[in-house]
Amino acid sequence: MNKWITESGAGFGVTIETEELLYSAQSPFQKIEIYRTSNLGRMLVLDGVIQLTEFDEFAYQEMLAHVPAFAHPEPRSALIIGGGDGGVARELAKHPSIETIDLCEIDGMVVAAARKYLPFIACGFDDPRVRVHIGDGAEFVADRKAAYDLVIVDSSDPIGPNESLFNDDFYRRVKRALKPGGIAAAQAESYYLYPQVATRLTGIFQRVFGNTAYSGMLVPSYPGGTIGACVAADDGRDVRRPARRPAPGTALKYYTPAVHEASFVLPVFAEKLFEEAKK
Amino acid sequence: MNKWITESGAGFGVTIETEELLYSAQSPFQKIEIYRTSNLGRMLVLDGVIQLTEFDEFAYQEMLAHVPAFAHPEPRSALIIGGGDGGVARELAKHPSIETIDLCEIDGMVVAAARKYLPFIACGFDDPRVRVHIGDGAEFVADRKAAYDLVIVDSSDPIGPNESLFNDDFYRRVKRALKPGGIAAAQAESYYLYPQVATRLTGIFQRVFGNTAYSGMLVPSYPGGTIGACVAADDGRDVRRPARRPAPGTALKYYTPAVHEASFVLPVFAEKLFEEAKK
Numbered sequence: 001m002n003k004w005i006t007e008s009g010a011g012f013g014v015t016i017e018t019e020e021l022l023y024s025a026q027s028p029f030q031k032i033e034i035y036r037t038s039n040l041g042r043m044l045v046l047d048g049v050i051q052l053t054e055f056d057e058f059a060y061q062e063m064l065a066h067v068p069a070f071a072h073p074e075p076r077s078a079l080i081i082g083g084g085d086g087g088v089a090r091e092l093a094k095h096p097s098i099e100t101i102d103l104c105e106i107d108g109m110v111v112a113a114a115r116k117y118l119p120f121i122a123c124g125f126d127d128p129r130v131r132v133h134i135g136d137g138a139e140f141v142a143d144r145k146a147a148y149d150l151v152i153v154d155s156s157d158p159i160g161p162n163e164s165l166f167n168d169d170f171y172r173r174v175k176r177a178l179k180p181g182g183i184a185a186a187q188a189e190s191y192y193l194y195p196q197v198a199t200r201l202t203g204i205f206q207r208v209f210g211n212t213a214y215s216g217m218l219v220p221s222y223p224g225g226t227i228g229a230c231v232a233a234d235d236g237r238d239v240r241r242p243a244r245r246p247a248p249g250t251a252l253k254y255y256t257p258a259v260h261e262a263s264f265v266l267p268v269f270a271e272k273l274f275e276e277a278k279k
Numbered sequence: 280m281n282k283w284i285t286e287s288g289a290g291f292g293v294t295i296e297t298e299e300l301l302y303s304a305q306s307p308f309q310k311i312e313i314y315r316t317s318n319l320g321r322m323l324v325l326d327g328v329i330q331l332t333e334f335d336e337f338a339y340q341e342m343l344a345h346v347p348a349f350a351h352p353e354p355r356s357a358l359i360i361g362g363g364d365g366g367v368a369r370e371l372a373k374h375p376s377i378e379t380i381d382l383c384e385i386d387g388m389v390v391a392a393a394r395k396y397l398p399f400i401a402c403g404f405d406d407p408r409v410r411v412h413i414g415d416g417a418e419f420v421a422d423r424k425a426a427y428d429l430v431i432v433d434s435s436d437p438i439g440p441n442e443s444l445f446n447d448d449f450y451r452r453v454k455r456a457l458k459p460g461g462i463a464a465a466q467a468e469s470y471y472l473y474p475q476v477a478t479r480l481t482g483i484f485q486r487v488f489g490n491t492a493y494s495g496m497l498v499p500s501y502p503g504g505t506i507g508a509c510v511a512a513d514d515g516r517d518v519r520r521p522a523r524r525p526a527p528g529t530a531l532k533y534y535t536p537a538v539h540e541a542s543f544v545l546p547v548f549a550e551k552l553f554e555e556a557k558k
Contacts, residue, residue, distance in 0.1 A: 006294060011318030016289035039290030192499045218505050220471045225504010226497050254546040265541035267533040
């Protein structure tokens with residue numbers, strides 16, 4: 001019998017019909033479940049929180065990867081912290097200028113499960129430029145100085161295994177790991193449903209980088225249907241304008257230079273929230 | 280005990296926690312329910328479909344009203360078809376140039392229930408420029424020739440009492456009801472979850488008006504978190520650019536001229552869907 005998986009909090013939730021539980025395991029960090037859904041393809045759930053569905057993961061992965069990457073004139077090196085499903089790596093690999101992609105995921109069982117059950121996204125690991133490191137991203141990045149043009153934090157919610165990624169100290173390490181002119185981006189939740197998370201991360205970025213902007217993206221399978229990223233440039237360059245365009249023939253289902261710019265245009269109430277958070 | 284109200288279709292849904300059913304009645308057209316929710320204020324549900332919550336209704340009402348209204352240089356007369364909660368009327372009344380707002384809602388019981396239980400939105404009926412007509416919008420508009428600068432179709436889904444509003448014939452009547460240079464807009468569903476509805480309405484607009492564009496808006500309490508409107512100008516003017524700015528002091532929580540323009544910027548896959556629908 002089909003089972004509806006519901007993710008809810010604060011009186012609001014999303015519910016998705018599943019037909020089969022393909023994988024379930026308790027890792028040292030979290031409960032990992034992969035389902036076959038009725039209409040959204042395969043779905044990854046960590047500790048009961050929907051991480052992605054095959055139906056709409058392209059929106060999140062493209063925007064989290066390409067907004068910072070196209071804001072940089074010529075990225076050669078990138079670090080992904082988290083991103084154990086492989087999606088951000090898959091997207092970054094579409095940039096011919098990028099020579100190395102380090103990925104540091106704390107939970108090796110997520111990587112293994114994605115490789116086995118989510119090949120449409122774990123194909124990101126197959127690119128020879130991608131090097132996977134299993135460990136704590138906060139420790140990994142501490143050892144890197146002026147090493148990356150891009151650092152992308154693709155974490156789940158700021159509770160559980162990702163607590164160490166939501167503070168000034170971690171982002172100071174990220175800043176030190178950036179080459180001059182480098183760009184940092186991090187998943188920043190929905191300003192509608194989780195304004196306290198979105199504004200807290202905005203405050204951290206503003207203090208550490210001296211500038212930041214919130215890029216929104218539309219992902220129906222997340223509660224509220226939207227999520228976003230804080231993006232900041234090490235040299236204060238305006239990340240809201242792309243520095244270059246996708247090469248002809250780049251396979252993109254969501255990102256365009258116009259979408260890049262429009263993603264930073266926010267409703268009045270959200271602008272006010274973020275202005276307040278930057279003070 | 281609290282009850283979760285779930286709206287789902289095609290294996291995906293939204294679920295909202297309610298604390299009290301304030302009103303429930305079967306009208307000649309549909310089942311009307313009004314709840315007090317745990318965290319989203321009051322909520323209107325018609326035939327099991329979430330119409331609005333107090334928490335985020337401003338996003339929908341502002342965008343459906345102000346995108347067409349600000350695309351017009353000086354609207355004086357407006358017709359709302361549907362909109363029985365009063366929200367679009369409330370927003371149009373913020374335009375000082377508008378002298379008359381006709382509203383034709385098929386279900387008088389929705390208007391009465393909104394007046395009693397949803398005063399934050401039914402306050403739209405209190406403006407002396409608003410005239411409420413209870414009846415079939417398709418018949419009402421057939422009697423009007425070159426009468427309105429704006430015609431806004433604020434209908435629920437294209438099943439049930441609104442079936443008569445989803446065809447070429449109805450929109451030809453809407454076009455005839457427009458003054459020269461007038462603008463039409465209609466709720467057009469989500470291109471993510473209901474692409475068949477969004478593209479069908481786009482096709483109708485393209486055939487009748489010879490041009491149209493889809494304006495997206497973020498409304499977390501709808502499944503998928505996004506919805507949109509088809510907008511078209513009788514004279515083919517580009518509705519994606521506002522013709523004027525809000526007067527200083529206009530109370531807006533969502534709309535800005537930048538949001539107006541950004542709302543028409545769509546992900547690659549959506550652009551392709553709509554291009555195909557216009558052929």
